[in-house]
């Protein structure tokens with residue numbers, strides 16, 4: 001077993017903060033989105049706005065990845081010389097009626113959240129009337145650039161992580177979820193590609209594309225948004241697992257538990273090697289399968305931590321607040337590296 005040191009992708013560190021919610025301005029080349037006052041107020045805004053006023057100040061230098069409905073670019077700001085990640089969501093003419101509300105909600109959420117555990121959004125541009133937009137009909141998010149890439153990038157190469165690193169990651173995800181849940185926001189898509197790392201090795205939660213604001217009554221029609229593999233039983237099969245009156249936040253805890261087990265094993269833990277991760281297989285594993293077997297090599301704290309997250313009955317599952325006090329995430333860890341790549345175990 002060797003500890004592999006992987007080169008970090010870039011050294012650029014960003015210390016820019018979220019601008020206050022802005023009203024559309026005719027000076028802007030493309031319109032910045034106005035955030036209605038329907039969300040809880042952001043806490044603790046800093047004053048040092050990066051002043052990203054125009055999309056035309058950003059030069060695309062690379063494609064960082066593709067997601068559902070859009071592309072993420074690495075961009076360089078011509079005036080302040082910083083790098084950002086620009087997420088461009090395309091309005092599809094055929095589906096505009098379906099996608100628009102979720103895209104606008106993502107913009108609302110991103111402009112409101114401000115936490116060291118969440119990837120920061122510096123500006124949102126509605127290019128609907130913008131002549132310079134790629135297809136004249138995009139929604140663009142200027143995000144904090146996360147130089148270390150995603151947890152998915154690490155796991156894709158079948159690397160796995162030692163418990164010390166997982167403990168630190170789990171703590172950060174929990175802090176992020178605690179913040180979001182405190183704002184009544186349920187993420188609903190916690191998975192390795194939505195957990196990004198900066199050049200200091202700090203993990204942050206990203207991508208609010210299917211997130212939801214909990215406003216009392218639970219909206220059952222929205223249950224199946226997100227990525228099936230990391231969905232909790234009550235979201236996959238609400239009838240069987242009492243999804244009607246569910247505490248929606250419990251779904252984020254399940255997803256986090258699956259991700260942490262995946263970090264330990266180096267592969268997706270709910271299905272056997274060689275099994276196709278199609279809907280039917282995943283549904284069986286999530287809703288009907290036996291309790292997940294914990295790896296024998298894992299410490300009792302880690303085993304208990306994951307077991308508390310992947311409890312099939314959401315009523316018995318641990319809450320974020322409870323897990324923040326769990327011994328597994330309160331270990332004294334002495335990590336020498338900075339990026340996630342500094343910790344991967346290569347066998």
Ligand SMILES: Nc1ncnc2c1ncn2[C@@H]1O[C@H](COP(=O)(O)OP(=O)(O)OP(=O)(O)O)[C@@H](O)[C@H]1O
Nearest residue numbers: 064065066067068072085143144145146150193207
């Ligand atoms: N702020 C960022 N900094 C650096 N890379 C990023 C950033 N945001 C996204 N990426 C990269 O771009 C990829 C695509 O991100 P995106 O949020 O569009 O989709 P996804 O989460 O991979 O997939 P899906 O849309 O299915 O949830 C990510 O996997 C990540 O590698």
